Amino acid sequence: MIFRVCLAVLAILTASQLQAGEIAPEQRRSAYDTMSAGTRAMQDDDMANPATLWVLDGEALWSQPAGATQKSCADCHGDAKISMKGRAARYPQFDATTGGVVDLEQQINYCRRERQKATPLAFESHELLALSAWVSLQSRGARIEASTDPAAQKAIEAGRRLFTERRGQLNLSCAQCHDDNWGRSLAGATIPQGHPNGYPLYRLEWQSLGSMRRRLRNCLSGMRAELWPQDAPEYDDLEIYLMSRASSLTMESPAVRP
Numbered sequence: 001m002i003f004r005v006c007l008a009v010l011a012i013l014t015a016s017q018l019q020a021g022e023i024a025p026e027q028r029r030s031a032y033d034t035m036s037a038g039t040r041a042m043q044d045d046d047m048a049n050p051a052t053l054w055v056l057d058g059e060a061l062w063s064q065p066a067g068a069t070q071k072s073c074a075d076c077h078g079d080a081k082i083s084m085k086g087r088a089a090r091y092p093q094f095d096a097t098t099g100g101v102v103d104l105e106q107q108i109n110y111c112r113r114e115r116q117k118a119t120p121l122a123f124e125s126h127e128l129l130a131l132s133a134w135v136s137l138q139s140r141g142a143r144i145e146a147s148t149d150p151a152a153q154k155a156i157e158a159g160r161r162l163f164t165e166r167r168g169q170l171n172l173s174c175a176q177c178h179d180d181n182w183g184r185s186l187a188g189a190t191i192p193q194g195h196p197n198g199y200p201l202y203r204l205e206w207q208s209l210g211s212m213r214r215r216l217r218n219c220l221s222g223m224r225a226e227l228w229p230q231d232a233p234e235y236d237d238l239e240i241y242l243m244s245r246a247s248s249l250t251m252e253s254p255a256v257r258p
Helices: 002-015 036-045 052-062 073-077 102-112 124-138 150-164 172-176 214-221 234-243
Strands: 093-095 100-102 201-203 208-209
Touching: 002 201, 036 172, 052 124, 073 208, 100 102, 100 150, 100 234, 102 124, 124 208, 150 234, 214 234
Parallel strands: none
Antiparallel strands: 093 100, 201 208
């Protein structure tokens, strides 16, 4: 199966007339637009969206005291429906305290470590995804805001380079699929533009909720490229670039994808 998919990728890339450069703002489309009616209906109905299970756990965790301070997220931030409105649409962002890019999951762990004096949650753990899903839900419908912080531009440009560099045994780049061949069919599925406006999201292939970082690792694996460590800065750079690239799209978190 993997061999056939690889052949299909190579066939698309060699047989098609490749487009040049980034997708124009007026042509940017959410992957939602290419999904089947059934999958769209699953996302649209919170009672049918499996991600709701994580959202409900995240809502409970928001008010749960943790760590040596025995403080909850709500103790500092109050009602998430008010204080977190639109916040996820602005992450990842450059953080002057750490001197680097911080995504939403990392910000949650920063608060746990520094404010609650609690052990940070593991990447892709149920608790971290649940809190991220609950916070991200408050940005549903908000427009993604690309960072205008001059300090973030270096990371955005680094992410752009990573997105366009070929890598792995297949010698492919992210851009070859998501910029040059979006809308085409690959192994029976439509190639999306690769926008991160639904994360964390429930992927039917995973039968689970997952972060953008997990999806990036999936893509690296599909290219037969070496995976970076979970906390590698390359993921941060790619994430902030992808959010910049998706500027003007609206947040769908937590979304459903095939």
